[in-house]
Amino acid sequence: MADLQDGNKLVTLRDVARSVGVNVATASAVLNQTRSGTRVSEKTRTALLAAAQTMGYRPNEVARSLARRRTKLIGFFARFEFLSSRNAFLSELVGGMQEAASLLEYDLVLHTVPEGTPVPRAVATLADRRVDGLLFFAPEEPALLPELRRTGLPIVCVVDHCPGSSSVTADDFGGGARLARHLAEKGHRRVLYRDWHLQVSSVVARREGFQSEARRRGMDVILGERVVNVHAPHFTEAEVALLREERHPVTAVACWEDTTASRTCEVLEGLGFEIPNRMAVTGFNGTQLAELVRYPLTTIRAPWREVGAQSVRRLLALVNDEPIPEWDTLPVEFLPGGTA
């Protein structure tokens, strides 16, 4: 057992109090950042502080959490995904959460349940009172969020908009529209749009933004087959035929996110289309990683780091019953890149 390893038994508040000859309540008042009125004489205060110091007293945050009903922990539930260097988007998001949380003296719990965990079990581990609130990013799990919400746990949805819950997202619609505008301005008349197989709100908004702007400008948008694996975005034969058509060819491929776009560049070059001259490609996300990659994508920089940070601030406001707007949509930025 963990507590046997430290042969030296842990010093408790009671020990410190006893050593000074006062009650634990007094010790508690002194040794914790308790804003309440309890005033203690300078003498006992310093005695207590000194004793705590020399005895090596370390408050037990678990006991404190139980008593206060506050853990100073917030959870992040990200589907069943793990961080990885290939998932730049997720790294940025979590980094932003870390940053904001640390500033607010909160720690971040990465909740990960093995894929396929039944909903009740997932809810049980997420809503077990170990965290004061939850950052939720699993829009394609339809059953989970409502169940979770019923537990009363404060929740903020990130990246995707979840009706009924507070959320922090990027301006996906605006970003999609901006890309369509760019392509239209470059003279493209017909583009293939590569969408994701999961139609979560951010993905849909990007496409709708793109389509609506394209329509305004009379640009033709063909929806390609939906991509399942971002690292292997193959073209169907029908799609290739569209790219090669003589009379009214597709001259640009707009992808719902950057990795797909990068891979698409590779595939297109393999098919003999020089980029950007013979074929334009656009992405979406624009993480800092973009600088290092082979194809400097024409894309939208969505501020995922800031989305993460803001979601933490929102969540803590919620936890503290501060008034907050229903949702935040953070602005995105157009990155010209060199693929369109």
Place this chain on the structure above:
Amino acid sequence: MADLQDGNKLVTLRDVARSVGVNVATASAVLNQTRSGTRVSEKTRTALLAAAQTMGYRPNEVARSLARRRTKLIGFFARFEFLSSRNAFLSELVGGMQEAASLLEYDLVLHTVPEGTPVPRAVATLADRRVDGLLFFAPEEPALLPELRRTGLPIVCVVDHCPGSSSVTADDFGGGARLARHLAEKGHRRVLYRDWHLQVSSVVARREGFQSEARRRGMDVILGERVVNVHAPHFTEAEVALLREERHPVTAVACWEDTTASRTCEVLEGLGFEIPNRMAVTGFNGTQLAELVRYPLTTIRAPWREVGAQSVRRLLALVNDEPIPEWDTLPVEFLPGGTA
């Protein structure tokens, strides 16, 4: 307050027990995965289960943690760094931790303290009994680890070897040697080695491995100025002179890690050196990201994901007082790439 938000007061074990007319201890035995002997009649068992179900009972993990002295949480303390898409290495490491932790039904706490936090304060937040053990990655914080160790908290050091603590690392020495061998075999006689400014054990081991193999093969190693910012690895004038020397020129630059190597490629091409023909470059890390970047680096793939996963397993073994080896060194792999 968080508990005011849920107007419906939380159902406790006592509530469930009372509703069935039994004692909380009985309820506890039934409703928790308690391996102990307490046997309960099938009748009360099902009654309890049913009551818990309909009342919506949800165990309070904080209370359980306090009683059991076990939180089912492990912490990861990574200096004062945040995750980001530019730090592929860290993302892989954390992803591996997540993966292993989730399999063992543990959650991962990302402990982040604002940079510049004084050591006592950092120790206080790390060793506050909220986590059963700590994964430590901050080798350049000399004061922190010993202080932390004195608290009795189980600790496993990751990536860097910390004398006196259990650790999980990659075979940095072997990787360094492997790169030297490759360069020597390619006929290079004189190489510039770009080291990091912080001489932590992994960095030192890579260099020493490189140097020792170079020595064996009669290859000359010149230590360049130590790099501070991996994204801006400038060459000093003296270094450029070495690269341009007529009689006995440097023909390869070995970097202590990949991002530096990528950036170095850019700088070298800017200086007019074609890669790999006029100048070879090697890196170290080889995260999956490598596939996407502009320069397919000749590098070492260190299994950071696996290091993360293994460190979690080691830590939990430590927490459970299982016998474990003092340290693990995981094997690395040579990636030929195309820059050397």
Place this chain on the structure above:
DNA sequence: TTGAAAGCGCTAACAC
């Protein structure tokens, strides 16, 4: 100013 006492929700001996 300080102390007493009653929790917070759950676990774990041990007695019945």
Place this chain on the structure above:
DNA sequence: GTGTTAGCGCTTTCAA
């Protein structure tokens, strides 16, 4: 099988 009884370490009224 089930209940009793102490905690786990800290917070928080409320009296003294």
